[in-house]
Amino acid sequence: xxxxxxxxxxxxxxxxxxxxxxxxxxxxxxxxxxxxxxxxxxxxxxxxxxxxxxxxxxxxxxxxxxxxxxxxxxxxxxxxxxxxxxxxxxxxxxxxxxxxxxxxxxxxxxxxxxxxxxxxxxxxxxxxxxxxxxxxxxxxxxxxxxxxxxxxxxxxxxxxxxxxxxxxxxxxxxxxxxxxxxxxxxxxxxxxxxxxxxxxxxxxxxxxxxxxxxxxxxxxxxxxxxxxxxxxxxxxxxxxxxxxxxxxxxxxxxxxxxxxxxxxxxxxxxxxxxxxxxxxxxxxxxxxxxxxxxxxxxxxxxxxxxxxxxxxxxxxxxxxxxxxxxxxxxxxxx
Numbered sequence: 001x002x003x004x005x006x007x008x009x010x011x012x013x014x015x016x017x018x019x020x021x022x023x024x025x026x027x028x029x030x031x032x033x034x035x036x037x038x039x040x041x042x043x044x045x046x047x048x049x050x051x052x053x054x055x056x057x058x059x060x061x062x063x064x065x066x067x068x069x070x071x072x073x074x075x076x077x078x079x080x081x082x083x084x085x086x087x088x089x090x091x092x093x094x095x096x097x098x099x100x101x102x103x104x105x106x107x108x109x110x111x112x113x114x115x116x117x118x119x120x121x122x123x124x125x126x127x128x129x130x131x132x133x134x135x136x137x138x139x140x141x142x143x144x145x146x147x148x149x150x151x152x153x154x155x156x157x158x159x160x161x162x163x164x165x166x167x168x169x170x171x172x173x174x175x176x177x178x179x180x181x182x183x184x185x186x187x188x189x190x191x192x193x194x195x196x197x198x199x200x201x202x203x204x205x206x207x208x209x210x211x212x213x214x215x216x217x218x219x220x221x222x223x224x225x226x227x228x229x230x231x232x233x234x235x236x237x238x239x240x241x242x243x244x245x246x247x248x249x250x251x252x253x254x255x256x257x258x259x260x261x262x263x264x265x266x267x268x269x270x271x272x273x274x275x276x277x278x279x280x281x282x283x284x285x286x287x288x289x290x291x292x293x294x295x296x297x298x299x300x301x302x303x304x305x306x307x308x309x310x311x312x313x314x315x316x317x318x319x320x321x322x323x324x325x326x327x328x329x330x331x332x333x334x
Contacts, residue, residue, distance in 0.1 A: 053068050108239055116229065130278050173192060259312025
């Protein structure tokens with residue numbers, strides 16, 4: 001797939017424009033978006049992703065369109081898993097609802113920057129060393145095993161890393177969020193950081209950890225840097241509105257971790273098979289490709305991912321419905 005420089009430039013300009021609109025909306029009127037407002041934005045971003053895939057189909061063919069849709073769906077599902085941790089972070093630091101949009105948008109911008117760097121590094125590695133797929137595949141299987149061990153999402157999914165602990169200890173932080181800015185001026189004239197900065201650091205470092213999973217996963221679906229980048233863009237751009245739209249529904253997706261574990265394990269095996277097929281390591285089959293290693297077509301990958309996530313979602317909602325009938329009183333949380 002050949003992508004000209006002007007297409008890359010146009011894509012980046014469009015991304016900056018969307019972010020600018022988001023910043024203007026939040027900067028002008030910080031608020032908690034309603035379900036109706038969030039639904040419109042999520043529908044817009046999903047519609048744009050579908051339309052973009054159609055454009056890829058028309059200009060580059062069905063194969064690359066299939067790779068985009070499969071990659072976008074995978075990244076979108078992993079982004080939903082991110083929301084569990086975001087909910088925990090917001091609750092842990094008691095961020096007022098009207099300021100959560102700002103934190104999420106900053107987190108999304110940081111995620112786009114970090115993933116852009118990871119995509120560039122991953123593309124460079126793959127172009128030079130095909131054996132890196134062995135590492136990517138093993139890492140995804142390892143991640144899948146960890147997800148299975150974790151089971152359902154809970155408070156243990158988020159642990160304060162050393163950067164967060166260092167920031168809380170050394171930075172002068174006020175006890176109030178003020179008007180939602182990163183700093184506040186006290187009555188004595190002293191400038192303090194607000195807890196919003198600590199929350200932003202928590203969101204940003206969490207995004208960095210999630211990128212370590214998502215980038216190998218998307219490269220297991222397509223090796224085209226442009227498709228990898230755009231799939232990540234469309235998966236992240238509606239994340240802020242999706243956070244408010246799903247709300248309490250996140251707590252009902254109790255089996256999502258298992259579904260994502262299956263997807264990551266599948267992609268990890270796919271990467272390992274592809275590494276065998278294009279093998280260049282001298283200690284494996286004398287440096288020749290292992291011809292019996294099958295190549296999993298993109299249509300099969302798409303069906304497996306949709307089917308796995310669909311089953312996990314339906315099973316989660318069915319279990320939540322059964323639990324609600326069994327215990328109609330909502331659980332009380334301290």
